[in-house]
Amino acid sequence: MPGVAMSGRVLTVEDLRVTLPVPAGTLHAVQGVSFHVDRGETLCIVGESGCGKTLTALAVMDLLPSRARRTAARLELEGQSLAGAGERAIADIRGNRMAMIFQEPMTSLNPAYTIGNQLEEALLRHRRVGRKQARERALYLLDRVGIPSAARRLNQYPHQLSGGLRQRVMIAMALMCGPALILADEPTTALDVTIQAQILHLLAELQREFAMGLVLITHDLGIVARIATRVAVMYAGQVVETGTAQAIFSAPAHPYTRGLLACIPVPGKTRRGDRLGTIPGMVPSLIGEMRGCRFAGRCPYVAGACRESEVPLETGLETGGEQDHLVRCIRHAEIAGLAAPSEAVVS
Amino acid sequence: MLAFTLKRLGVALLVALTVSLITFSMIYVSGDPAIAIAGEGARAQDIEAIRKFYGFDRPIIEQYFNWLIGALQGDFGRSYTLRQPVAGVIFARLPVTMLLGALAIAFALVLAIPLGVLAAVRPNSLVDRFALTVAVVGQAMPSFWFALTLVLWLGVHWRLLPITGSDRWQNFVMPAIALGYYVTPAIMRLTRAGVLEVLSSDYIRTARAKGLRPMAVLFKHALRNAIIPVVSLSAVQFGFMLGGSIVIETIFQINGLGYLAWESIQRKDLPTMQAIVLTLSVIYVLLTLLGDLLNAFLDPRLRVA
Incomplete structure (x- = not known):
């Protein structure tokens, strides 16, 4: 394995854009997304289906569908x-x-x-090793990811394994090759609830053990709360809020983040019979040119100015000016003191 | 895999047995065989003598089992017209037809698979258009007409190849092309559709995510899965060509099974026809079995008995 630097920037993404041609025009799936991941850090990208999370990850891997177009001001892996x-x-x-x-x-x-x-293939492709060594590595890792009787599994075919084992x-x-960065795109969505937690624990554990950068894409805020170092909340192809997990959960600044958090029942706070929060309305179409805040159509705090010009991602004030906490809302300082949006909507 | 093979073999035997029953009953479907042999205007006692000689007076079940036991031992009776054992005639002609069929399917595969793969890798490209043209022309053109066109140009006009006969390898070039081109479109379209579908599957994305080169992705990961339906189709088409070579063999006067079938139909030579149908059917069943086994080798999920 290559020399492992235990700290430092693994991934830098700046102004990443992905567009897809569709019959109705151009779909702006990812609109200027920026984030970074350090070694030993877990960045969770959160958002609803269709907000561009998966395409962001595929864009980093250069695995986008062939008709998609990708541009980025910077896209660097360990400085390259x-x-x-x-x-x-x-x-x-x-x-x-x-x-x-x-x-x-x-x-x-x-x-x-x-x-x-299929396991050996990954190592044989990138390292000058023999099949025997590749098999040993595969066996070691199968064992490491918690697959019982790994030696037998090596000779089995995918259809003989359950979904959890396959993941x-x-x-x-x-x-296999000891990567610096792992992108996990909703790795537990297709699995049984009981398996989900196991897989996530495993990912978090391996990430610490191998000191990798981990980008975990999810729409499950419960997962985020447990394993994220930092969080990027995406909405309609943009990052609308990003910061440490602590900052996002204790002082969410964007109305969308606040709305998402209000959707989660909290033990002790949410009483039997209470209605859980929802965010009314629908995600806007990403086809064609857009102006103003993407969330304006669903935002309980929307003002005229919100729809007029592009909203920049700026430092959130209410977390004491913490550099890393950025929010894309022109009214975030005003609404910081107001009631949570779900209460405003539901009551 | 062994259990799977045995089970498929059992099914194949049952199919072959059913075919033999149907083949045997051909005799009675076409009218009184004794009259057919004796010819029209034969005397009643001659017909009766023929009926006794060939055993047509026995119960049908007994006749069937006698015929079946004979067939299993390679004895298909005597040809009414050639005055010699049918088995000998069949075994003299079978290799010619098998060779023609093998050459034809080889021609079809060599043309169809690369073209289908290229068309799938570059959909809507020039290669794809070309492949589509080849397919449409192949499907629209009757094989006898194509064969005659080949004869006209390659044989008569340019004098490149012999027109009739089956003694030299040159004799097989035109028939193999004419017969093989007929099945090319189906194989090519299926290859194209298969590769296209597999290329958009999740495990191809995984293979690319591993950093595998495009050729490794295509040949190791895509083609093996995409080719599975093509194997089944090719096996069936090969069998179909053995029977379907009647027209081509007749045009090129190739002394194969197809030509023999055409002759025996004209001469109402029932035992020969029966033997041809049974032989071709059994080969067809065996080819299907071979296709199944080949697919089970390619796709482990099919190995479940």
């Missing part, structure tokens, strides 16, 4: 630019220094090859 790198150079990095775990464990493994073959195999596969 990915934005200008050629297809071959990216292929040398993928699965090697950065790896991805997908949402669909049932279909992400090739049905025609054994688990062992563990995918995790082991991502770890």
